[in-house]
Every structure is written in structure tokens, then in C-alpha cells.
Amino acid sequence: MSSDVSNRSKAPSQRFQARRSAIISSAIDELNRKGVRGMTLGDVASRLNLVPTGVIYYFRNKEELAAACFLCAIERYRSFIAAGADQEPGSDRVRAFVHAFFDLKGEVALGRRDDLAKFNDVRALNNSEVNDAYTAMFRAARQLVAFPKGAPAPRLHENARTHLLLSEMFWIVAWIRHVDVEDYPRAADRLASILSEGFMPPGAAWPDLHSLELATPQSDTLDPAEQFLRAATQLINEEGYHGASVERISARLNVSKGAFYHHNTTKDELVLACFKRAFDIMWRAIRQAEAAGGSGLQMLASVAAALVRYQLEGAAPLLRTSAFTTVPEALQPALMAEFDRVSYRFASMICDGMADGSIRPLEVNIGAQMLTTMINAAAELHYWAPGVTPQTAVDHYVRPFFQGLFATPAQ
Numbered sequence: 001m002s003s004d005v006s007n008r009s010k011a012p013s014q015r016f017q018a019r020r021s022a023i024i025s026s027a028i029d030e031l032n033r034k035g036v037r038g039m040t041l042g043d044v045a046s047r048l049n050l051v052p053t054g055v056i057y058y059f060r061n062k063e064e065l066a067a068a069c070f071l072c073a074i075e076r077y078r079s080f081i082a083a084g085a086d087q088e089p090g091s092d093r094v095r096a097f098v099h100a101f102f103d104l105k106g107e108v109a110l111g112r113r114d115d116l117a118k119f120n121d122v123r124a125l126n127n128s129e130v131n132d133a134y135t136a137m138f139r140a141a142r143q144l145v146a147f148p149k150g151a152p153a154p155r156l157h158e159n160a161r162t163h164l165l166l167s168e169m170f171w172i173v174a175w176i177r178h179v180d181v182e183d184y185p186r187a188a189d190r191l192a193s194i195l196s197e198g199f200m201p202p203g204a205a206w207p208d209l210h211s212l213e214l215a216t217p218q219s220d221t222l223d224p225a226e227q228f229l230r231a232a233t234q235l236i237n238e239e240g241y242h243g244a245s246v247e248r249i250s251a252r253l254n255v256s257k258g259a260f261y262h263h264n265t266t267k268d269e270l271v272l273a274c275f276k277r278a279f280d281i282m283w284r285a286i287r288q289a290e291a292a293g294g295s296g297l298q299m300l301a302s303v304a305a306a307l308v309r310y311q312l313e314g315a316a317p318l319l320r321t322s323a324f325t326t327v328p329e330a331l332q333p334a335l336m337a338e339f340d341r342v343s344y345r346f347a348s349m350i351c352d353g354m355a356d357g358s359i360r361p362l363e364v365n366i367g368a369q370m371l372t373t374m375i376n377a378a379a380e381l382h383y384w385a386p387g388v389t390p391q392t393a394v395d396h397y398v399r400p401f402f403q404g405l406f407a408t409p410a411q
Contacts, residue, residue: 023058033326039065074133094165094405147406160384161400167373171321171376174339174369175365198407200297201358204297206399207301208298279342296349304375304401311375312378321372321376346368
């Protein structure tokens with residue numbers, strides 16, 4: 001008799017956990033498509049044939065639900081990190097970490113596991129529990145870039161390299177669509193190799209970098225169009241497409257909505273202009289580096305260094321590629337085509353470097369995507385590597401990308 005009562009008392013808890021997990025799974029899909037600001041409890045509920053109050057029974061509001069999604073993703077990443085930490089320090093740790101991620105993504109692609117929430121606009125949530133968990137995950141990930149022997153790298157170098165490693169992992173979702181599930185292990189090997197060994201042949205010297213001019217006018221001389229571009233870019237980088245509302249963009253410039261519409265037809269038109277501006281700056285760097293000439297490595301490293309410095313100067317950062325995932329689906333094909341054009345050019349420059357011997361043989365398509373990721377992730381480098389400056393970012397961040405995560409820190 002007591003056993004029957006015990007079993008009945010456990011059943012509601014099991015049902016509760018099952019429904020809660022189903023809601024989180026549904027919310028992850030919405031969160032990945034629309035971001036924190038764009039996700040609604042109604043959309044999550046409709047995926048499960050529920051009314052919104054059916055979700056509120058488990059989560060008081062969408063912020064609490066989004067936090068649960070991010071905490072699940074952080075827990076998964078902690079398991080990937082643990083897989084790497086079980087290995088000897090050095091490239092084996094990075095390889096195990098990367099393979100654990102791809103193993104999970106393979107299960108997701110085959111419908112056997114739920115996907116991971118993307119961290120694109122986690123800052124828009126501003127949840128202390130999530131922030132603390134993410135910081136703890138970052139600290140745990142530092143052991144993956146620990147040197148295999150000898151003295152540890154200075155903390156600033158470790159932090160910059162950890163940010164680089166995690167950023168590369170987060171952006172895999174943007175290019176994994178080009179890879180067959182059967183080839184995930186191969187892609188994991190290629191990615192881990194580039195992370196550990198970089199682009200440069202063993203023993204090669206760091207090249208002299210070209211000085212590229214990417215500066216834009218100072219803020220006191222900006223016309224209204226540039227002011228709106230900068231404000232929108234900053235807000236989209238911070239809070240995603242949906243977080244950068246017309247009201248919030250206008251408020252950042254201390255102007256009315258009427259002023260916004262005087263200079264911009266629609267928000268989407270402004271967002272497209274922000275993307276175009278970012279692409280134009282990237283192409284400007286590429287053209288200048290190619291005009292200066294030199295080896296493939298010298299040109300690529302010059303582009304990367306100039307764009308990373310530009311990001312860290314802060315006045316007019318590039319629109320982060322992570323913003324792409326939450327823009328309306330109707331806008332995405334044209335933007336993806338432009339991303340692919342930039343990536344194609346980076347791949348071509350990598351091929352040039354392989355031909356002249358300045359770049360070691362590597363998977364050029366993955367390398368090109370990783371280069372774009374590294375440049376864009378520099379916009380958040382100051383959060384995770386306090387003290388890094390536009391002048392020191394090359395040594396702390398750009399060189400480890402090209403030389404490998406375990407290269408001796410530049411003095």
C-alpha cells in the first residue's frame with residue numbers, strides 16, 4: 001500500500017520534469033531563431049499545442065525560460081570541456097573538446113538530441129545566474145589552452161585565447177550547414193588542427209604587417225545617417241535584432257521616433273545598411289592589403305590585425321556576425337550571400353599563402369570561416385581579457401590565431 005502511494009507521489013514530478021524539458025526544447029528553437037527579445041511565450045506554447053498560461057505554469061516569464069535555455073547550453077559546454085580536460089595538456093585537449101561538440105551536433109542533426117541555445121545575445125538577458133554560470137564555464141575552459149609544458153601563459157594571454165577558442169565553437173553553427181553529418185568527425189579534426197597549430201608553418205617568423213587605414217570620421221563630425229548606423233550597430237551587437245527597436249535606437253541618440261523615420265524608411269533598411277557598412281569596411285581592409293602585396297600570410301594577418309584594432313577602438317565597431325541569426329528570415333539569403341563572398345575571398349587568400357609557402361596546408365573553407373569569426377569576436381574581447389588594448393590585441397589575440405593556441409606568447 002505504501003509503495004503504491006509512493007509511486008503515485010513521484011508520477012507528477014516526473015510528468016512535470018518531462019513537460020518542463022519539452023518547453024525548454026521548444027524555447028531553444030525559438031531563441032535561436034529570434035533571440036531573447038524576439039522570443040515570446042506564445043510562440044513557444046504554440047509549438048507544443050499549449051496556451052501561453054500552460055508555459056507560465058512552469059516559467060513565470062520568457063526571461064526565466066530563456067535563462068533555463070542558456071543554463072542547459074552552459075551545462076552541455078561544461079561536459080565538452082570536461083572531455084577535453086581528461087586529456088594531457090596541449091592539442092589533445094582541444095581535439096577532445098571539439099569532437100565532443102561535433103558528436104552532440106551529430107546527434108542533433110539525426111534527431112536524437114535537443115540542440116544547444118546560441119549565446120549570440122546572452123547579454124541582452126542580463127540574468128545574474130546565467131552570467132555567473134557563463135563566467136564559471138569560461139574559467140573552466142581556460143584549462144583547455146594551458147601550455148603542455150613549462151610556465152603557464154600570463155592570465156591576459158590565457159583569457160584572450162580562451163575567448164578565441166569559445167568564439168570559434170559558438171560560430172560553428174553558421175557554417176556547419178555546409179558539412180554532411182557523416183563528415184562531422186573530419187570537420188572536427190580540421191578545426192582542432194587549426195586551433196592548435198594555427199595557419200603558419202612550424203618555426204615560421206611572424207610577418208611585418210601592413211598599415212591599413214580604416215578610420216572613420218570622429219563623432220562630432222558625423223552626419224545623422226552615420227549616427228543612426230553606429231547606434232543601431234551598437235544595440236544590435238548588445239541585444240540582437242529584436243532588442244534594437246526603433247524606440248531604443250532613437251533613445252540612444254536622444255531623438256524622437258519622428259527623427260528616426262525622417263532619416264530611415266524602416267528599421268530593416270537601417271539594419272541592412274549596418275551590415276553593408278560592416279562588409280564595406282572588411283572589403284576596404286582586404287583591398288588595401290592586397291594592394292600592398294607580400295605573402296598570403298602577410299596580407300591575411302594585416303587584414304585581421306587592422307580589423308581587430310578597429311573593433312577594439314570602439315567608436316564604430318563592425319556589426320557582429322552573430323546578429324545575422326536573429327534578423328528576419330526574408331533578409332537572411334542576401335546577407336548570407338555577402339558573408340559567403342567575404343569567406344570565399346579569405347579562402348582564396350589562404351590558398352595564395354599555401355602556394356607561396358607562408359601558410360601551412362589546412363582546410364581552407366573552415367580556415368576562412370574561423371578567420372571571420374576571430375575578427376568579429378574581437379568586439380567582445382575586452383569583456384574577457386580586461387586590459388587588452390587596440391595596440392596589444394595583435395600579440396594577445398591575433399597572433400595566437402595564426403600561430404596556434406599553444407604558441408609562445410609574444411613579448
